[in-house]
Amino acid sequence: MDNRNNGTQVLVDEFKKRWSAAGGHIFEASGTDALGEAIGQAWQTLVGPPDNERNRSLVYWVNEDLRHLPWDVIFRGVGPILAYPWDPEADIRALTTAADLGMTGCAWAVAETGTVALAASKETGLLPSILPAAHLVLIHRRQIVRTVREGLLSLDHGVLPPILKLVTGPSMTADIEGTLVIGVHGPAKVGALLYDLPMPT
Amino acid sequence: MAGILPSDPRPWPERRDAGLGNATMRTTIGVVTRRFSSGQRRVFHEYEEAEQARQVAVQAKRRAVRHMDQLIPKVRAKIESHGGQTYMAQDAREAVRLLVEIAQAHDVQTAIKTKSMLSEEIALNRGLEKAGITVVETDLGEYIIQRAHESPSHILAPAAHKNRTQIKRLLDDDARSVEMETPHSEEPADLTRFARSRLRREFLSADMGITGGNFLVAETGTLVLITNEGNADMVTSLPPVLVSIVGVEKVVETWDDLTYLIQQPAMNGIGQRLSSYTTLISGPRQPGMAEGAAEWHVVLVDNGRSSLQGTPFEDVLSCIRCGACLNVCPVFRQVGGHAYGGVYAGPIGIVETPLLTDLQVLPELPSVACTVCHACGEACPMDIDLPGHVLRLRKAKVARCIDHRSARWSYRLWSQVWSTSARYRRSLRLARIAQKLYLKNGQLKNAPGLAQGWFQSRDMPPIAPEMFHEWWQRTRGNAHGQQK
Numbered sequence: 001m002d003n004r005n006n007g008t009q010v011l012v013d014e015f016k017k018r019w020s021a022a023g024g025h026i027f028e029a030s031g032t033d034a035l036g037e038a039i040g041q042a043w044q045t046l047v048g049p050p051d052n053e054r055n056r057s058l059v060y061w062v063n064e065d066l067r068h069l070p071w072d073v074i075f076r077g078v079g080p081i082l083a084y085p086w087d088p089e090a091d092i093r094a095l096t097t098a099a100d101l102g103m104t105g106c107a108w109a110v111a112e113t114g115t116v117a118l119a120a121s122k123e124t125g126l127l128p129s130i131l132p133a134a135h136l137v138l139i140h141r142r143q144i145v146r147t148v149r150e151g152l153l154s155l156d157h158g159v160l161p162p163i164l165k166l167v168t169g170p171s172m173t174a175d176i177e178g179t180l181v182i183g184v185h186g187p188a189k190v191g192a193l194l195y196d197l198p199m200p201t
Numbered sequence: 202m203a204g205i206l207p208s209d210p211r212p213w214p215e216r217r218d219a220g221l222g223n224a225t226m227r228t229t230i231g232v233v234t235r236r237f238s239s240g241q242r243r244v245f246h247e248y249e250e251a252e253q254a255r256q257v258a259v260q261a262k263r264r265a266v267r268h269m270d271q272l273i274p275k276v277r278a279k280i281e282s283h284g285g286q287t288y289m290a291q292d293a294r295e296a297v298r299l300l301v302e303i304a305q306a307h308d309v310q311t312a313i314k315t316k317s318m319l320s321e322e323i324a325l326n327r328g329l330e331k332a333g334i335t336v337v338e339t340d341l342g343e344y345i346i347q348r349a350h351e352s353p354s355h356i357l358a359p360a361a362h363k364n365r366t367q368i369k370r371l372l373d374d375d376a377r378s379v380e381m382e383t384p385h386s387e388e389p390a391d392l393t394r395f396a397r398s399r400l401r402r403e404f405l406s407a408d409m410g411i412t413g414g415n416f417l418v419a420e421t422g423t424l425v426l427i428t429n430e431g432n433a434d435m436v437t438s439l440p441p442v443l444v445s446i447v448g449v450e451k452v453v454e455t456w457d458d459l460t461y462l463i464q465q466p467a468m469n470g471i472g473q474r475l476s477s478y479t480t481l482i483s484g485p486r487q488p489g490m491a492e493g494a495a496e497w498h499v500v501l502v503d504n505g506r507s508s509l510q511g512t513p514f515e516d517v518l519s520c521i522r523c524g525a526c527l528n529v530c531p532v533f534r535q536v537g538g539h540a541y542g543g544v545y546a547g548p549i550g551i552v553e554t555p556l557l558t559d560l561q562v563l564p565e566l567p568s569v570a571c572t573v574c575h576a577c578g579e580a581c582p583m584d585i586d587l588p589g590h591v592l593r594l595r596k597a598k599v600a601r602c603i604d605h606r607s608a609r610w611s612y613r614l615w616s617q618v619w620s621t622s623a624r625y626r627r628s629l630r631l632a633r634i635a636q637k638l639y640l641k642n643g644q645l646k647n648a649p650g651l652a653q654g655w656f657q658s659r660d661m662p663p664i665a666p667e668m669f670h671e672w673w674q675r676t677r678g679n680a681h682g683q684q685k
């Protein structure tokens with residue numbers, strides 16, 4: 001057990017280092033009670049303070065292990081935000097385009113490259129990770145693997161999702177005079193929120 | 202069958218001088234190529250297992266190009282089993298025709314596109330526009346040069362030859378044409394912000410998306426796209442129809458092979474462990490999903506590639522278009538991409554363009570645009586024998602009498618004269634007399650005939666009053682003995 005925890009900690013540290021080096025922000029929550037506060041910090045960093053002129057909004061989905069949480073209550077704690085759960089039936093494209101933040105879970109993450117993998121399905125849409133100006137991805141600490149190869153091999157490649165996406169840092173370009181500019185078509189700000197759940201006994 | 206590739210009709214000296222005279226391009230190309238090539242060295246230095254992965258990746262690509270014929274039906278069957286449609290185009294014309302047909306069948310008015318060297322190779326945009334279809338490039342660099350009606354000057358930095366003032370002017374014009382506010386300033390951040398909102402409109406309204414592909418995995422039917430901007434994600438998730446054009450050499454055999462290859466373009470191209478976005482498409486959208494194209498068409502293009510199979514040039518097909526050879530090439534760093542006159546610039550370009558076209562297009566490149574310094578051979582992550590191929594192509598050109606007649610005549614005379622020692626000595630004695638016409642301040646400044654070109658940028662010391670072999674004949678190496 002201890003070994004496993006130590007192993008996880010090494011991967012978490014490496015992920016944090018690589019994700020930050022690629023230009024991403026790191027947030028952490030130990031236990032579900034701390035999630036609200038961490039999301040509040042992420043909101044401040046990735047989106048900014050509340051705007052009195054208009055309502056801020058987000059589109060979100062989370063990993064299965066967090067679905068039971070009272071998300072409405074959590075977001076109310078963050079501020080006056082309109083929170084739309086991912087729903088392919090609704091006019092989700094317009095909602096996501098207008099959103100200030102996309103919040104998603106992930107399939108796995110990679111320590112060695114600072115990468116998160118998102119697999120498209122009915123319940124887990126990828127649009128929140130590309131259309132809004134900021135993207136926050138919630139990662140269970142145990143979802144981090146060491147290499148890209150490990151992550152890719154963990155998928156059942158007999159039934160791959162129609163779209164699988166590896167995100168390593170914000171959208172960027174150096175196409176004008178070789179000058180690095182962050183935030184072209186995708187989000188200019190990306191955050192990773194690492195969480196932990198109490199182990200079931 | 203030979204491929205069809207577009208080329209600049211201007212002769213090499215004109216293209217070269219245009220490159221050398223473009224100060225903007227030379228500054229930016231200098232910055233970009235040095236950053237990329239030092240990045241490549243750094244990422245391998247700091248990443249212990251990277252070298253081993255690269256070697257496995259090379260073997261995977263070699264295996265794939267050798268067995269292309271078997272992998273193509275395999276990947277087509279796999280994609281079709283996931284609901285995609287596949288096509289095979291033998292050459293550029295057929296590929297363009299297929300794309301136009303797909304677009305017309307869906308009443309496409311506007312298509313959005315990611316960067317694809319193959320689309321440049323087959324002159325796709327021109328073909329689609331002729332059919333009345335508007336194509337919008339979405340990679341920032343490609344979008345800029347599309348506004349200027351130019352071609353890319355570097356695989357990874359297509360607009361490297363433009364400065365911010367020129368770019369601002371192009372984007373101002375584009376803003377007015379769609380009644381948008383012009384960019385606030387010529388700062389790269391403001392120009393990029395404008396492009397974001399300008400292209401966002403196109404992303405949300407386009408009827409069709411067009412992508413290239415970095416890899417296509419036969420085992421799983423997966424297309425891999427790599428970008429830093431995120432435009433491939435938009436193009437693959439938003440329009441209802443997606444068309445991917447992929448060179449047949451991009452097919453790799455297994456998912457396991459991909460795990461070694463997937464980081465190679467970023468590590469060797471820009472010195473990052475992965476680019477910001479790596480997108481893997483394995484089929485059209487499934488029922489109930491809110492994103493992804495409802496229809497996915499994959500057009501495989503040969504255009505001369507399979508003619509290299511089984512030849513000493515086969516390894517050229519394992520190129521992953523990372524640009525590492527361009528970044529270290531002393532010729533590319535000076536003349537830039539446009540001087541090459543074709544779609545592919547730098548060391549890979551001077552080898553690949555003539556090879557794909559059976560030496561019909563730009564056959565001068567291996568002779569004029571290489572100093573045989575071998576830097577490309579060292580930089581190529583796929584171990585392609587680029588310097589060896591340059592020499593092999595030069596030989597092939599002589600064998601097929603492709604060079605200019607006066608060049609052939611000069612070389613033949615030279616080899617006849619210098620192939621016996623007596624004639625070699627006589628030629629130098631003659632030259633010692635004749636050089637008086639061309640001596641200035643003790644330096645040889647010019648020579649007759651073809652040798653003139655050599656002296657355009659160089660001087661040479663004159664032939665000595667007593668040459669080594671004359672001194673040797675006189676003294677037998679015993680200078681002291683002679684003095685006695």
